[in-house]
Structure formats: structure tokens, C-alpha cells
Amino acid sequence: MSGVVTGDAVRLGLQPARLPSRALALLIDLVVVWAAYLLITLGLAAATASLDEAAARALAIASFLLVLVGAPIAVETLSHGRSLGKLAFGLRVVREDGGPIRFRHALMRGAMGVVEILMTFGAVACIASLASERGRRLGDVFAGTLVVRERVASGAGMAVPPPPPWLVGRFAGLDLSAVPDGLWLEIRQYLTRMRQLDPAIGQRLAERLAGELVASTGTPPPPGVPAAAYLAGVVAERQARDARRAFAAGPAGGAGVPGATPATPAAKADGGTWATGATGATAGTGSAGVAGSAGVARAAWAPVAGSDAAAAPAGAPAAAAAPAPAPTPAPTASPSAPASTGFAPPA
Structure with missing residues (x-):
């Protein structure tokens, strides 16, 4: 039909x-x-x-x-x-x-x-x-x-398409508290129907929604990121925060969870204003993460460098990984205890 x-x-x-x-x-x-x-x-x-x-x-x-x-x-x-x-x-x-x-x-x-x-x-x-x-x-x-x-048989709901792989987790430090619910609804409707729109009209609509989102968050996206990809990445970040809020084991913000540390601001790269988000599994809401399981923090937006960003389009930011923490030395065996060989003695 x-x-x-x-x-x-x-x-x-x-x-x-x-x-x-x-x-x-x-x-x-x-x-x-x-x-x-x-x-x-x-x-x-x-x-x-x-x-x-x-x-x-x-x-x-x-x-x-x-x-x-x-x-x-x-x-x-x-x-x-x-x-x-x-x-x-x-x-x-x-x-x-x-x-x-x-x-x-x-x-x-x-x-x-x-x-x-x-x-x-x-x-x-x-x-x-x-x-x-x-x-x-x-x-x-x-x-x-x-x-x-007016009454249509209910089928599978139209899901919001996921963001590009090089944008996953890049908006962990973005403040989304001032974004109105009406704008979220417009962005979701656009993302679920953007493949059905005329390309020129869809591009203008994406740019308008991205401009309103930037005005609400106060932080512009890095250069080279398409408006539709920017919208998809921010919506994915909001959904991830909602999921952490719903299924968090401890209080909000990681309070009461052993080893939970808040995300620290990263150094500005090329004049950027994005904060650093945790890449590991998070234990609370916001951008707090479990340091023991993650161990690595990345900047939300960094310039593309090297061959690691070959999968991302031209101008797309790539994550700059910090050096991994030094391995913890194994505990030294006590002189009085016998050395373990890993095999049980015969009966």
C-alpha cells in the first residue's frame, strides 16, 4: 500500500x-x-x-x-x-x-x-x-x-540507526541537560525517516536540527562531521546514559562503587572544547567509569592521524589512546612456603 x-x-x-x-x-x-x-x-x-x-x-x-x-x-x-x-x-x-x-x-x-x-x-x-x-x-x-x-496494524517499531563506528562513545562529556524533549523527538523522527527524504531536503533538515542541538548544548561539533552523523552520535550517547541510569547497580554517578572515578578533562586538541569520556564499562550515570576494568581514557574528539583512522571519512576525528598502565608485578613467594609447580603430588 x-x-x-x-x-x-x-x-x-x-x-x-x-x-x-x-x-x-x-x-x-x-x-x-x-x-x-x-x-x-x-x-x-x-x-x-x-x-x-x-x-x-x-x-x-x-x-x-x-x-x-x-x-x-x-x-x-x-x-x-x-x-x-x-x-x-x-x-x-x-x-x-x-x-x-x-x-x-x-x-x-x-x-x-x-x-x-x-x-x-x-x-x-x-x-x-x-x-x-x-x-x-x-x-x-x-x-x-x-x-x-488512522488505525494501522502495529508492527516492528522503527529504530534509530546507530552512529558511525568512529563516533561511538565520542560524546561522553557532552552536557545534554538543556536539550528540550521536543528537539529530541524531532531528531528521532528525522533519523528514523532520513532515508525516505529527498537528499537535499534531508540535508537541510539535518543541518537545522544540528544547529538547534548545538545551541542547546553550547558546544559545536568538530569540523568534518556530517550533520546526520552528529545527530546519530548524540542520540546514541543519550540512549546509553538512559540505559546506565535504568540498570545501574549503585547510586547515580558511581557513588558507592569501589574504584569508580569521574572522567577527567582532556587537553584541548586544535582548539577543541570536548571533554574526555571513559572507554570502559561504566558503573553509574554520567561519564564516570570503572578505572580498574577500563584502564584507558580517550579524548572525545582528536584530529585524524596515522593509518588507524582509515575507516573513518576524511576530516572525521579519531580517538587518541593514552599509554596503558604498567602491569602490576606479581607477588613474591614467601621463603617459608614451598614453590608451587602446578601439579598435585601422586597419592
Whole structure:
């Protein structure tokens, strides 16, 4: 089933409704409207029995227009495209760009519905819907609308793509406390749908989101890092912090964990302002790590040098590893204790 694509080549998360569901929703609407029309007609016939034939005919025409034409228009306008039948089947009328409809859209759909639904018993609407790629009838074509499904079968959720390997763990010292939740949501939505966007539009959107993220954190990314990769790396760092917060064994920040030491700032490389993060397993939240299991700290951003950065793109930062700590000498055996050979004596 094809999705809805706007004029800016942006694919919306909407699925056009097809003829079977639309026909059943329309059947419910027609049953309700015709039942109301018959009740009103019987009431008017009893109330206008003393009027002449011309007045009775005028009232009949007025009731027809108000109930069978005006009522659906009013319902779609007030409910923003959800009638009783559409509500029962999880359908909704929207504009072609995915926005809610207004009175002019509902008026055009209702006016065309008199011809293609009421006067032809739905034959014209069925033919037009079958011929349309997105199941639109003539009223939808003239009004610039379409009927979409609001309730879609739940499937596997779209996960945020992982950052490039050369960006994993590089944002351990970044302060993310000032980033608003709305910006996180926009970044996640972009990362999950960036392969569906037009390349030029996706690049502009990534640059805008990266600029807002830099304004919230106060630290610009190093030169040479694409905006999309920067967003993916920061989101991965936030997810890692959330996971450590949820599954930490001790108090936040590594307090109470033996051997837990906070990350120390690294020397600035080429004027950079990034702090150093721990590369080993962390025991608390933030950027604290277990020194005994890690043993090595790396700068969050360092210039590319040597052949170790061959896998990273041009201009991408590479981690500068500090020298490993000297091995601890083995304890000297006591003179009184016998030397261990590793073999047990025979019984």
C-alpha cells in the first residue's frame, strides 16, 4: 500500500484507505442519515398536513438538503474529517498534505457526493475510487483531499540507526541537560525517516536540527562531521546514559562503587572544547567509569592521524589512546612456603 508523499518529497506516515473500508464506513453513514431523514419527513408530514401542496413540497426539499447534504458537511467540518462510519473503521478525511480539512473541503465533498453517491447509488464513486491510485473519489479530487487510515496494524517499531563506528562513545562529556524533549523527538523522527527524504531536503533538515542541538548544548561539533552523523552520535550517547541510569547497580554517578572515578578533562586538541569520556564499562550515570576494568581514557574528539583512522571519512576525528598502565608485578613467594609447580603430588 503506497504512502502519502507531499509536494516536498516528504513521505508521511499515512496509509490511504481503500474501497472496501470506505464503502462500509459510507454504508453506516447512509443508514444513519436516511433513518434521520425518514423520521424528520414523517414528523413534517404530520405537522404540515393542513398546508397546501406547494408548501409541503418546499419543506420536503429543504429537509432533504439539510439532512442528506448539510448534515454530512457539518459533521465532517466539526469533527475534522471523521464521520460516524469513518470513526468506526478508523478512517479520516485529510488534505493532500496531511493537514485537517476545513469547511470548503467538506462542502466540495458533500456537493459532489450528491451526484456520485446519492443520484447514482454510489456507482460513480466506486469506479473513481477503483481507478485512483490512492482510492480517491471525484469529491476528493475536486476538494484536494483523501481518506486515510488512522488505525494501522502495529508492527516492528522503527529504530534509530546507530552512529558511525568512529563516533561511538565520542560524546561522553557532552552536557545534554538543556536539550528540550521536543528537539529530541524531532531528531528521532528525522533519523528514523532520513532515508525516505529527498537528499537535499534531508540535508537541510539535518543541518537545522544540528544547529538547534548545538545551541542547546553550547558546544559545536568538530569540523568534518556530517550533520546526520552528529545527530546519530548524540542520540546514541543519550540512549546509553538512559540505559546506565535504568540498570545501574549503585547510586547515580558511581557513588558507592569501589574504584569508580569521574572522567577527567582532556587537553584541548586544535582548539577543541570536548571533554574526555571513559572507554570502559561504566558503573553509574554520567561519564564516570570503572578505572580498574577500563584502564584507558580517550579524548572525545582528536584530529585524524596515522593509518588507524582509515575507516573513518576524511576530516572525521579519531580517538587518541593514552599509554596503558604498567602491569602490576606479581607477588613474591614467601621463603617459608614451598614453590608451587602446578601439579598435585601422586597419592
